Amino acid sequence: MTPRHLLNRALLALIGVILLGGGLLIIVAGLDLYRRQDLAPPVGWPLTTPDAILLSSADRTRWSSQGWWWPAVIAALTLITVLALGWLLAQLTRRRHPGTIPLGGSPEQQSVELRSRALSDAIASEAGALPGVQQAHVRITGRPTRPHADISLTLTPQGRPAAVLHSLCEGPLHAAHQSTGAPHMPTQAHLYVARHKPHRTQ
Numbered sequence: 001m002t003p004r005h006l007l008n009r010a011l012l013a014l015i016g017v018i019l020l021g022g023g024l025l026i027i028v029a030g031l032d033l034y035r036r037q038d039l040a041p042p043v044g045w046p047l048t049t050p051d052a053i054l055l056s057s058a059d060r061t062r063w064s065s066q067g068w069w070w071p072a073v074i075a076a077l078t079l080i081t082v083l084a085l086g087w088l089l090a091q092l093t094r095r096r097h098p099g100t101i102p103l104g105g106s107p108e109q110q111s112v113e114l115r116s117r118a119l120s121d122a123i124a125s126e127a128g129a130l131p132g133v134q135q136a137h138v139r140i141t142g143r144p145t146r147p148h149a150d151i152s153l154t155l156t157p158q159g160r161p162a163a164v165l166h167s168l169c170e171g172p173l174h175a176a177h178q179s180t181g182a183p184h185m186p187t188q189a190h191l192y193v194a195r196h197k198p199h200r201t202q
Helices: 003-030 069-093 116-128 161-180
Strands: 100-102 113-115 133-143 146-155 187-193
Touching: 100 116, 113 116, 116 133, 116 146, 116 161, 146 161, 161 187
Parallel strands: 146 187
Antiparallel strands: 100 113, 133 146
């Protein structure tokens, strides 16, 4: 799972928990369950009865006469809107994985399909076994008829990028082309070097 997926899930989970908790507290107050079930409401929570209000008139107008109040409110709402739109745009423009990749066949109903996850796992397994590679992560994106490979390789401190790229093209990628029957599969490779402790001499 990529850091983007982890961040998205963490944000969605946090927002969901906040909305669910707030909604349950409002429902409990609206049904007057605190009094009926003899429950203790959360400390400081204003909605404890059906007639209670979240903000009184005094609370809503406390800062409205201050010169900084409306600019601060507008700036905060603008920032929230920009962040929300940016997050939404990132979700809409990110490349999706194709799910399955057709391997050909005739007639069409007899064609064989390969799951993109299986292909990415196979490429990652072979790439991770190359000399000079410590770890490999592969993600297949694009359309089913035109898949793309996004490869991240973590090299050992002794790994040479040029030799690793040559081995990657001649090994795992060549095998992927042969297995899928696709003459061209655009590939983007990201190379990183594993951190290592400095050697001490005595």
